[in-house]
Amino acid sequence: MEEVDNILIHALKQVGTEVSEETGSIKQFTSELIVEAVVRCIRVIDPGLGSALPTFLPPGMSARFRVGMSLAQACQDIGYKGEIGYQTFLYSNEPEIRSLLMFLVEKLPRESAEASDQPTGKSVVLQKAIAAAIRAQLAVPWLPPNCRLPLHGETQSPGAQHNFHVQPLSLPHCTKGPGKKQLKGGQGSLIYMLEDYQRDVLPPVTAQPSHQASVVASILEQHTAELSAAQEWDNEWNTQGLLSRLTPQEYRSRKLARLRKRIEEQLRSAALPCPESAFGGPRSASDLSELLQAFRGSAPSDHILTKGTHFTHTQKFTFTQVRTAPRAQHKHAAPPILSGHQSESDMQLRQQEEQASLQQQFQQLSALPCLLSCVHGGCVWVQVLDELKQRELGNSEKEEKMQVKKKTIDLLPDADDNLPKLQAVVEASAKRVVHLASQWEKHRAPLIDEHRRLKEICSNQDLESSRKLSEIKSLHDKIRVSTEEAKKKEEIYKQLVTELENLPQDVSRSAYTQRILEIVSNIKKQKEEITKILSDTKELQKEINSLTGKLDRTFAVTDELVFKDAKKDESVRKSYKYLAALHENCNQLIQTIEDTGTILREIRDLEEQIETENSSKTVANLERILDDYKAIRQENSALAAKVREG
Amino acid sequence: MAATETQLMLSVGLIEKDVNGDTLWVWCYPSVGSDLRQVLLSKCCLTQDSRDFHTFVFGQFCRIWYYITTVEVQEPTALNKVTHFSIVVTAKDFNPEKYAALSRILCRMYTKHGSPVKMMEAYVTVLTKGICQSDENGSFLIKDYDVRKAYLAGSVKDVVSQFGMETIILYTALMLKKRIVVHHPRIEALLEFTRVLPTLTWHRKDWSILHPYVHLTDTELEDLKKCPGYVAGFLDPEVSNRSDLFDVYVNLPDSVITVSQSAKEAMAMGKLHKDIGHLIVQSAEDAERSDSQVIKDISVKTKEILANLVALAEECEDSKITLEGLKQHHFPPATENFLFHLAAAEQLLRI
Numbered sequence: 001m002e003e004v005d006n007i008l009i010h011a012l013k014q015v016g017t018e019v020s021e022e023t024g025s026i027k028q029f030t031s032e033l034i035v036e037a038v039v040r041c042i043r044v045i046d047p048g049l050g051s052a053l054p055t056f057l058p059p060g061m062s063a064r065f066r067v068g069m070s071l072a073q074a075c076q077d078i079g080y081k082g083e084i085g086y087q088t089f090l091y092s093n094e095p096e097i098r099s100l101l102m103f104l105v106e107k108l109p110r111e112s113a114e115a116s117d118q119p120t121g122k123s124v125v126l127q128k129a130i131a132a133a134i135r136a137q138l139a140v141p142w143l144p145p146n147c148r149l150p151l152h153g154e155t156q157s158p159g160a161q162h163n164f165h166v167q168p169l170s171l172p173h174c175t176k177g178p179g180k181k182q183l184k185g186g187q188g189s190l191i192y193m194l195e196d197y198q199r200d201v202l203p204p205v206t207a208q209p210s211h212q213a214s215v216v217a218s219i220l221e222q223h224t225a226e227l228s229a230a231q232e233w234d235n236e237w238n239t240q241g242l243l244s245r246l247t248p249q250e251y252r253s254r255k256l257a258r259l260r261k262r263i264e265e266q267l268r269s270a271a272l273p274c275p276e277s278a279f280g281g282p283r284s285a286s287d288l289s290e291l292l293q294a295f296r297g298s299a300p301s302d303h304i305l306t307k308g309t310h311f312t313h314t315q316k317f318t319f320t321q322v323r324t325a326p327r328a329q330h331k332h333a334a335p336p337i338l339s340g341h342q343s344e345s346d347m348q349l350r351q352q353e354e355q356a357s358l359q360q361q362f363q364q365l366s367a368l369p370c371l372l373s374c375v376h377g378g379c380v381w382v383q384v385l386d387e388l389k390q391r392e393l394g395n396s397e398k399e400e401k402m403q404v405k406k407k408t409i410d411l412l413p414d415a416d417d418n419l420p421k422l423q424a425v426v427e428a429s430a431k432r433v434v435h436l437a438s439q440w441e442k443h444r445a446p447l448i449d450e451h452r453r454l455k456e457i458c459s460n461q462d463l464e465s466s467r468k469l470s471e472i473k474s475l476h477d478k479i480r481v482s483t484e485e486a487k488k489k490e491e492i493y494k495q496l497v498t499e500l501e502n503l504p505q506d507v508s509r510s511a512y513t514q515r516i517l518e519i520v521s522n523i524k525k526q527k528e529e530i531t532k533i534l535s536d537t538k539e540l541q542k543e544i545n546s547l548t549g550k551l552d553r554t555f556a557v558t559d560e561l562v563f564k565d566a567k568k569d570e571s572v573r574k575s576y577k578y579l580a581a582l583h584e585n586c587n588q589l590i591q592t593i594e595d596t597g598t599i600l601r602e603i604r605d606l607e608e609q610i611e612t613e614n615s616s617k618t619v620a621n622l623e624r625i626l627d628d629y630k631a632i633r634q635e636n637s638a639l640a641a642k643v644r645e646g
Numbered sequence: 647m648a649a650t651e652t653q654l655m656l657s658v659g660l661i662e663k664d665v666n667g668d669t670l671w672v673w674c675y676p677s678v679g680s681d682l683r684q685v686l687l688s689k690c691c692l693t694q695d696s697r698d699f700h701t702f703v704f705g706q707f708c709r710i711w712y713y714i715t716t717v718e719v720q721e722p723t724a725l726n727k728v729t730h731f732s733i734v735v736t737a738k739d740f741n742p743e744k745y746a747a748l749s750r751i752l753c754r755m756y757t758k759h760g761s762p763v764k765m766m767e768a769y770v771t772v773l774t775k776g777i778c779q780s781d782e783n784g785s786f787l788i789k790d791y792d793v794r795k796a797y798l799a800g801s802v803k804d805v806v807s808q809f810g811m812e813t814i815i816l817y818t819a820l821m822l823k824k825r826i827v828v829h830h831p832r833i834e835a836l837l838e839f840t841r842v843l844p845t846l847t848w849h850r851k852d853w854s855i856l857h858p859y860v861h862l863t864d865t866e867l868e869d870l871k872k873c874p875g876y877v878a879g880f881l882d883p884e885v886s887n888r889s890d891l892f893d894v895y896v897n898l899p900d901s902v903i904t905v906s907q908s909a910k911e912a913m914a915m916g917k918l919h920k921d922i923g924h925l926i927v928q929s930a931e932d933a934e935r936s937d938s939q940v941i942k943d944i945s946v947k948t949k950e951i952l953a954n955l956v957a958l959a960e961e962c963e964d965s966k967i968t969l970e971g972l973k974q975h976h977f978p979p980a981t982e983n984f985l986f987h988l989a990a991a992e993q994l995l996r997i
Binding site: 269379380382383385386387389426427434437438441444445448449451452455456459 | 664666668670672675709727761763766767770771774823872873874875887912987989990991993995
């Protein structure tokens with residue numbers, strides 16, 4: 001009981017009750033103290049209920065009575081299941097008070113709930129330390145510069161501040177170049193040179209930025225950039241990359257191609273309206289079109305013509321075309337189709353010449369600048385281009401026709417023979433081609449079938465692989481969740497360890513836990529003993545029962561036996577009387593023993609009751625009740641007199 | 647000229663889509679270059695993600711016409727694991743009806759026999775003899791499909807009824823060999839509309855300017871840019887942002903024709919155009935005149951204008967027109983502009 005009382009008193013002290021050092025146990029609590037303790041507990045447990053209750057007992061009896069009743073009601077509201085009323089507080093007894101206080105102390109909200117509300121983590125501890133340090137510094141009053149002591153110099157002058165200036169750093173192992181194995185020849189040596197440079201020449205990271213102040217900023221920036229890039233890549237890979245079933249390199253290269261295409265389209269659509277207006281009329285002012293023109297290289301200003309120079313421009317064209325004009329005329333005059341053998345070869349030569357000259361012309365023309373704005377010059381240009389194209393096409397067609405005709409002409413002299421021969425050749429080659437096709441079909445058909453069969457297998461496997469992919473994804477998620485949980489738990493653990501070290505050592509919880517454990521083991525042992533005693537008792541009872549049964553049976557048998565003979569013999573009758581008397585007396589003995597046992601039990605029970613009644617100081621309480629009753633009667637009569645007077 | 651014509655048909659190819667959802671180029675004869683093969687695969691509706699099924703599409707790439715017929719495989723068939731296939735025929739000439747008929751025959755053969763060999767036999771017969779037996783009674787003869795019929799297969803009246811007076815913009819653009827881009831989300835409508843446009847300049851009978859089915863890929867656009875003037879059809883509405891590709895933009899579903907900034911000067915229209923426009927509209931609205939008669943009317947008017955131009959050219963030395971020569975006739979400025987550009991297109995300009 002002592003430990004229980006100590007714990008209760010400690011808890012009550014924490015709640016705010018003023019318990020003096022002398023009171024060591026609940027027995028010594030006065031009514032006032034009890035009321036104060038209970039009210040404070042209630043205030044902590046349920047501020048709404050507790051604010052209405054006073055912490056001290058008022059002097060007047062009826063007021064005390066009222067306070068007692070409200071306290072009892074409050075305790076019942078909180079959930080106390082035992083019997084409680086005003087008497088518990090005004091006329092208290094030890095066991096009731098103990099159980100009530102234990103109930104209230106248990107109901108007190110745990111301190112650990114506060115700790116779990118705060119975010120866990122090592123960083124939190126660090127931040128709290130930083131906050132504490134800054135608070136301490138802020139608490140120091142500001143002094144004008146002349147009065148400052150050297151120890152204030154760091155915190156109160158602005159010299160410690162720097163701008164956040166970042167410079168790029170170059171770290172060895174962070175370049176994403178191809179690995180050594182993939183390089184051959186010259187590039188391999190490049191890697192070795194790079195390594196030498198990094199080993200011998202490259203200054204360490206802390207020396208690379210130009211200002212010492214930028215070191216921290218640059219390192220932070222570099223690290224954050226790398227970290228965020230890696231995280232983004234992880235995210236993207238886990239969501240889209242795995243689903244696309246490509247290797248990481250392929251995925252990256254496809255992404256690059258896709259982005260480049262999109263940029264191209266954007267540039268094209270942005271630049272499109274500009275070139276037309278740029279060449280036709282006043283140049284548009286957009287920067288993009290100027291930029292694109294700069295890319296084109298050729299100086300556009302040469303080609304923008306104004307109306308004034310129209311004739312000079314046509315002159316320029318006519319001048320360059322003069323050479324080709326006589327040739328063109330010549331071509332117009334050439335007759336298209338001849339039937340004679342000689343003219344065929346002439347035509348062949350002429351056509352070859354024409355072709356050569358046309359090619360020359362075409363090359364010359366394509367060397368000229370292609371951008372014209374003058375409409376009329378453009379027309380001529382279009383016409384020339386058109387003519388050229390038609391001539392070329394006509395040329396190629398004529399060549400083909402000429403080839404066929406040449407062959408026909410060769411065969412013509414011997415027409416009668418050659419015609420059936422030709423037909424036979426045609427038929428033979430047709431048959432041969434068909435035969436070859438059928439042979440090819442014999443090879444092709446099985447290959448196509450094989451292809452289709454494999455494709456089917458492949459698509460079946462696709463299902464399998466997509467299922468596995470989803471499994472992998474869920475595993476990834478689980479891994480991620482588990483790592484996060486593990487991290488969190490580790491942080492919580494570290495934080496709790498640090499907190500535990502920092503906690504004040506006044507409450508030796510370990511001593512209490514030891515006691516509790518001892519008590520628990522004691523109780524266990526007692527329980528075992530009780531069970532043993534119970535089983536022994538059962539055994540005994542069984543024996544008694546069996547013996548009683550045996551006794552009865554034996555007596556019944558002897559009784560019968562003897563009675564049978566008792567009718568005949570006198571001595572047997574006597575012995576029968578003795579037997580009956582013996583049985584009777586023994587029964588009485590047994591009965592007496594049983595009664596003795598019962599009475600002893602009753603004595604024990606009564607003694608226990610006497611003890612409990614004694615500890616509840618009933619007599620003293622009754623006297624107090626009588627006194628209070630008398631006091632209330634006096635108050636009532638005084639109040640009644642006042643009412644009658646006033 | 648038919649007898650001495652060089653070979654028109656170039657190749658035949660086969661694209662299959664199988665139960666795995668793969669679309670493969672499985673066979674071709676003789677051989678098809680890898681660029682052209684890529685383009686053909688992209689044009690075939692089996693490679694496109696949308697479930698649209700186009701039985702017959704055609705187009706031009708590098709001066710080669712391709713005709714793609716797609717068929718869904720139905721029972722009974724000798725093919726296994728194939729759900730759809732397309733037959734691609736490439737040729738030098740423009741004749742959709744001819745190649746559609748040929749492709750149908752080849753498709754039926756392939757479905758029935760399950761092997762391209764039979765199909766190739768038919769193709770080689772057509773190549774060498776110009777005729778082949780078809781499953782239905784009768785046969786396929788090349789000479790049944792005259793190129794003139796292909797040119798006249800479209801309906802000019804529909805074009806005029808859709809655009810009314812604005813048809814004159816298309817006429818002007820075609821006469822001046824400008825770049826026309828047509829957009830429609832459905833390929834069949836695009837093909838139908840674009841193949842009619844070259845009939846407005848019947849005197850040239852030049853269908854090589856027609857590129858009815860183009861995607862916005864680099865290879866195709868490179869090829870397109872080689873032609874100075876063209877009529878190009880696009881399914882992708884993005885093409886309206888590519889003003890580097892067109893002088894006239896036709897939004898077919900909304901029936902809107904836009905002339906781009908750079909071509910506005912050249913396409914300025916005046917009284918002459920108004921007259922021509924009226925003529926076109928009147929002729930097309932006449933219910934008794936057929937399509938070919940409308941085309942004839944337009945070409946008569948065109949010939950008139952060209953005759954005038956040639957007459958003007960005769961007056962100048964070496965029968966070439968120059969701007970000064972034109973200016974002497976004091977035409978109204980729009981007409982003068984038009985005649986000058988037309989002379990450039992018809993190669994009558996002095997260079």
